[in-house]
Amino acid sequence: MTVPPSHAAAIEFDHVSFALNGRPLLRDLSFSVQPGETMVLLGRSGSGKTTALKLVNRLLLATTGEVRVNGQPTTAWDPIRLRRSVGYVIQDGGLFPHFTVERNIALVPRIENWPQDRVTARVHELLDTVGLSRDLAARYPSQLSGGQRQRVGVARALAADPPILILDEAFGALDPITRSEMQKEFHALQHRLRKAVIFVTHDLREALLLADRILLLEAGGVIVNLPAAEFSRSDNALVRAYVEAFAGSPQPQ
């Protein structure tokens, strides 16, 4: 095992392709995410965004090329260790319906055998972080609103303080007002926590709000990879199509 150089990117895709049953889903994908940076993978359904995300925590393995996390190829990581150091947030939280909020959030600390008092303190701290009342700790996911469930999902991903966060359409199941709230809060949270973040979405406005860089995917290939500030000015045809599709709808305020 090689010692990762100190300047290593948190996440690095190096000419990564992925095929399932001979059908290519990702083609020659290369990008990197630095600590503290938020990379948004933007694209429509079926463009390969979620597939790319699953390569990060080794739910999938690249067919060719290499995905490196903290400088080390995911193939060289113990998958369990890797996944516990990558916080994962999915649509509607993906919470365990038979666990209380407290147990859901404490999932990784518990399996990592943290002492009980440290687990409890951490759960309380995280409930504060994501703006939830501590009174909710004993509730079950079915007893929460969609926004609350999503907050618990974020708290669970942050529980063991992983250096990397990956979010898959994390706010996609929420009503527009809650969604907008969550986006702003997440933005503020990321400003404080400085994780390396990959955020998958098909919503350009969400991408522009959260991203440091935006990578536009189409049919498994990279169309552009630009700083968020420059994205809307790109003259790439697909970017234009995206921008125009979203310009048609009024800005939420």
Add this chain to the structure above:
Amino acid sequence: MNFWQFMVNNRQQVFDLTLEHITLAGVATLLAALVGIPLGILITRVPKLSKAVLGGANIIQTIPSLALFGFLLPAPWIGERAGRLAILALALYALLPLIRNTYAGIQNVDPAVVEAGRAMGLTDKQLLFQVELPLASGVIVAGVRIAMVVSIGLATIAAAIGAGGLGEFIFRGLAMVNNQVILAGAIPAALLALFADFVLGRLERRLGTLPQRS
């Protein structure tokens, strides 16, 4: 002599046979659960085996029960004692609902929840014991319930090979053409089945329903 008089006069024997009946059906269901639930888990992990295992358990169910007792008679150790033989036969019948429900219960756990668990870094074992089995427990208990009720019913036939249980009264009543005696076996057996159904049904509902919005 009416039914109640018969029951009162023979209360000791009614009690003994009921106990024997519970033992036959209970031990058989327990054995079947010890084999069937792990087998059900196994075929969710090794899907290639699922057809063979479920098919095998299905075929056992199609064997007429009296014939199954007969087939097992020459088996060493098992065949020596009627009780052992009856328990084995009953357990074989109870396998199908246990395997099938364990399999279906785990298969029906929301795949998004399982994937979230895997992505959090749960090991296969943690995923099974903390996520899949708890979420499938209602369906698995439903399988135990079916197995138990079927075993209690089938155990009446065990008397035909001298394994005892409430079937003793039924077969004796048939031979004597005496309905009171038949009922002395049939009614307690039916009550046992209803009782088991009720208790396991409550457990199943408790495990199967997640907390609702308060």
